[in-house]
């Protein structure tokens with residue numbers, strides 16, 4: 001029920017968006033992310049027809065970067 | 078973008094680090110999210126962890142903790158013909174004390190499955206001559222969607238029955254009751270709304286390391302490593318591993334909508350009991366959209382756990398589904414006894430789905 005899936009925004013019309021979820025097009029409301037500057041091409045997390053968060057790809061990279069040393073360290077981090 | 082988060086080799090490396098860092102001392106981590114349970118089981122993450130590290134599922138399935146009394150009340154309303162009931166598909170087969178919504182539907186009640194609350198609002202505007210009640214279930218991920226619809230003043234023949242629940246009060250309840258938990262993996266989607274900040278007070282007060290995690294195998298393994306490292310260093314913070322979707326303060330717009338429409342109230346968690354401040358009820362200003370007021374449904378309590386079902390212990394992480402005497406025999410997804418076997422997010426349903434594929438530890 002708390003399931004949310006990432007979708008790519010392909011079209012925006014007011015606070016409605018068309019999103020591509022793994023090749024399937026769906027409508028989603030942008031009402032809950034109106035302050036997150038969502039644009040076409042962005043990825044958002046969609047829950048029961050509402051985008052609830054914009055996904056920041058750079059953060060995904062930054063986390064991997066931060067952990068790459070810790071994870072492979074032989075001694076204590 | 079996420080390929081590396083699924084890289085088995087990386088996940089294994091991180092699991093080995095967890096083994097090094099914990100060095101054989103027991104570490105019991107709880108998560109409170111059905112999707113985390115699914116990801117952990119589906120990816121066989123428990124098998125990668127050293128034996129001293131245990132990851133248990135807590136009350137992370139909103140459908141599973143919905144009291145039987147509420148299901149009965151909703152069935153009663155639908156059967157009376159006073160209103161059309163809309164709800165999520167997951168809820169349909171959950172047994173109440175008397176019957177499930179699916180059974181009520183089979184007896185002729187007008188109960189419709191919706192994908193989201195906006196579908197329910199649309200149905201209500203298309204059929205103005207009928208009353209619609211949306212059985213609104215879910216944690217902080219879902220509550221803002223109901224809030225935003227109500228703030229936009231839906232048609233007057235629409236109301237909701239709020240069974241929404243909040244995660245941090247449930248975590249606090251578990252910690253307060255002295256449950257054997259060394260740290261928490263915080264739920265990723267709930268956290269997109271409430272932010273990593275929401276857990277800081279708990280981490281500090283109860284000295285429990287926590288990590289907000291996403292749903293790829295590496296996300297979860299990194300969260301476990303973070304918790305292990307924090308414990309080793311003697312700190313208890315909230316590490317935000319899922320920063321690609323979770324902001325420190327969460328989704329402020331969604332939080333404001335929730336705050337505008339709802340107020341926290343004590344709530345009954347099926348199989349667990351009453352947890353202070355863990356539910357959401359509609360504020361008085363919005364009572365026109367409150368099914369309890371409109372249809373005089375009153376307070377409907379009572380957990381109503383089916384006879385012999387151990388869901389309560391499963392939800393508290395004190396019993397693995399396989400340890401329930403009914404698991405896989407009397408209780409299976411095609412004929413569930415307890416709520417944890419119904420929802421796709423139920424710990425028992427997930428365990429059943431994968432029990433044949435993987436050896437138990």
Ligand code: SF4
Pocket residue numbers: 385386387388389391398401402403404405408409413414415416417418419425
């Ligand atoms: S196996 Fe069935 S009866 Fe046992 S705890 Fe799970 S849902 Fe309840």
